[in-house]
Amino acid sequence: MTRKQYHNQLRKLKEDTITMGNIAKDNVLGATISLKDHDPELAKKVIEAGSDIDELYAQIEDTCFALLALQQPMARDLRMIGAILKINIDVERIGDIAFEIAKITIATLEENHIKPLVDIPRMAEICSEMLASSMEAFENSDDRLARKIAKRDNEVDALFDQVRRELITYMIEDPKTIKNASHLTFVARYLERCGDHITNICESIVYMATGERTDLN
Amino acid sequence: MVSGKKMSINQEVIEISVKDLNLWYDENHALIDIEIEIPKNRITALIGPSGCGKTTFIRCLDRMNDLIPGTVTKGEILVNGGDITRRDVDVVSLRKKIGMVFQKPNPFPSSIFENIAYGPRIHGENNKERLTEIVEESLKRAALWDEVKDRLNLSALSLSGGQQQRLCIARTLAVEPDIILFDEPCSALDPISTSKIEDLMVELRKRYTIVIVTHNMQQAARVSDYTAFFLNGELIEFDETRKLFKTPREKSTEDYITGRFG
Numbered sequence: 001m002t003r004k005q006y007h008n009q010l011r012k013l014k015e016d017t018i019t020m021g022n023i024a025k026d027n028v029l030g031a032t033i034s035l036k037d038h039d040p041e042l043a044k045k046v047i048e049a050g051s052d053i054d055e056l057y058a059q060i061e062d063t064c065f066a067l068l069a070l071q072q073p074m075a076r077d078l079r080m081i082g083a084i085l086k087i088n089i090d091v092e093r094i095g096d097i098a099f100e101i102a103k104i105t106i107a108t109l110e111e112n113h114i115k116p117l118v119d120i121p122r123m124a125e126i127c128s129e130m131l132a133s134s135m136e137a138f139e140n141s142d143d144r145l146a147r148k149i150a151k152r153d154n155e156v157d158a159l160f161d162q163v164r165r166e167l168i169t170y171m172i173e174d175p176k177t178i179k180n181a182s183h184l185t186f187v188a189r190y191l192e193r194c195g196d197h198i199t200n201i202c203e204s205i206v207y208m209a210t211g212e213r214t215d216l217n
Numbered sequence: 218m219v220s221g222k223k224m225s226i227n228q229e230v231i232e233i234s235v236k237d238l239n240l241w242y243d244e245n246h247a248l249i250d251i252e253i254e255i256p257k258n259r260i261t262a263l264i265g266p267s268g269c270g271k272t273t274f275i276r277c278l279d280r281m282n283d284l285i286p287g288t289v290t291k292g293e294i295l296v297n298g299g300d301i302t303r304r305d306v307d308v309v310s311l312r313k314k315i316g317m318v319f320q321k322p323n324p325f326p327s328s329i330f331e332n333i334a335y336g337p338r339i340h341g342e343n344n345k346e347r348l349t350e351i352v353e354e355s356l357k358r359a360a361l362w363d364e365v366k367d368r369l370n371l372s373a374l375s376l377s378g379g380q381q382q383r384l385c386i387a388r389t390l391a392v393e394p395d396i397i398l399f400d401e402p403c404s405a406l407d408p409i410s411t412s413k414i415e416d417l418m419v420e421l422r423k424r425y426t427i428v429i430v431t432h433n434m435q436q437a438a439r440v441s442d443y444t445a446f447f448l449n450g451e452l453i454e455f456d457e458t459r460k461l462f463k464t465p466r467e468k469s470t471e472d473y474i475t476g477r478f479g
Binding site: 003006007072073074075076077078079210211 | 434435438462463464465470471474475476477
């Protein structure tokens with residue numbers, strides 16, 4: 001190893017990206033559970049952890065730019081930094097999604113949900129599993145795993161359609177459900193977007209591993 | 218390992234075709250089974266760690282290794298269909314067609330004008346007007362004319378290092394070569410002179426075929442169209458520069474360009 005300092009920075013950058021991904025994963029699941037259980041404490045934790053994500057986001061971006069400017073990375077290092085710059089944005093957006101869901105928890109503390117939440121928490125679970133696996137695929141530059149993970153976005157999309165249809169039915173039948181149902185529609189939509197961001201992350205991982213651009217949507 | 222196989226790419230016109238080239242310095246087998254086709258009007262960069270054979274290789278292309286006792290060369294280097302390794306090749310006219318620019322600028326201790334006029338004159342051009350034209354044209358092509366046109370009679374040694382290097386390039390251009398070899402042309406220059414030479418090379422590739430040896434990988438990545446990676450006397454990988462630096466095929470190429478050895 002001839003460029004010790006540089007390779008240490010690359011390793012740290014990779015670790016930070018995984019740390020941030022895992023925080024975002026916990027936040028999406030935590031925010032959705034806080035909504036399901038009307039748990040303001042859990043929602044506040046998610047909101048606080050959001051600032052950790054913002055800090056890591058800025059730090060990762062700064063490191064990427066510094067490495068590009070100062071070290072002129074090549075080949076797999078260059079592809080990794082390019083991928084991280086994109087993954088960083090997707091993870092930050094997922095963090096925002098968790099933050100928004102946690103805010104809805106706080107806003108709906110006094111509301112009874114129109115029905116016990118099952119499909120929405122299921123969407124969050126799938127997203128959190130996908131995000132956890134995508135961090136594993138990222139760590140190991142595993143493009144096959146990344147492609148496999150992206151396929152699960154279909155499950156999230158299917159659940160979103162189902163939840164939306166169900167909520168529309170509730171709203172048509174009883175306008176008093178509109179307030180809560182529209183909150184829940186937003187949450188479902190947020191989680192559907194979360195799946196899309198994870199698919200983007202998987203595309204970045206495929207690029208990082210192979211240099212190939214791919215559309216996994 | 219891809220060496221030993223012919224390496225040619227795309228639908229390029231080939232200027233130099235190297236077949237099964239081996240070279241020994243006494244017992245030291247410095248180049249092993251090199252096969253490469255260097256495209257016309259392109260910049261081909263040779264990279265690799267010290268002692269990998271890249272300078273030895275570029276020196277084969279204008280028979281500079283002939284000057285080192287104990288050197289044995291086998292194989293073919295075809296330029297315009299003719300094998301330049303043959304004993305009966307006239308190296309003086311060969312070096313007119315294949316010019317070389319060295320690591321350190323080495324102008325003759327004479328005027329700027331004489332530095333450029335020297336080559337054409339020893340190749341038989343004695344017409345003063347024609348020589349003046351050649352000097353102007355060569356200095357223009359080497360992007361030095363505007364800086365020296367009012368002082369052509371000053372000593373070349375009064376120029377800055379970067380200017381001297383461009384003068385050496387102009388001197389090479391004056392004898393109308395087809396191919397220009399650059400052996401680490403910027404390693405003795407400051408960053409601004411370096412970018413001038415790099416811009417110049419990109420300009421020159423429209424008329425000439427360029428082969429450059431460089432230790433500066435970023436320079437290879439910036440200026441060249443094709444890159445060849447040498448290691449321990451073998452040609453490991455040859456590809457389009459953007460491919461080689463983004464997605465190299467060989468692990469040793471990847472390890473070298475990412476600084477994991479070398």
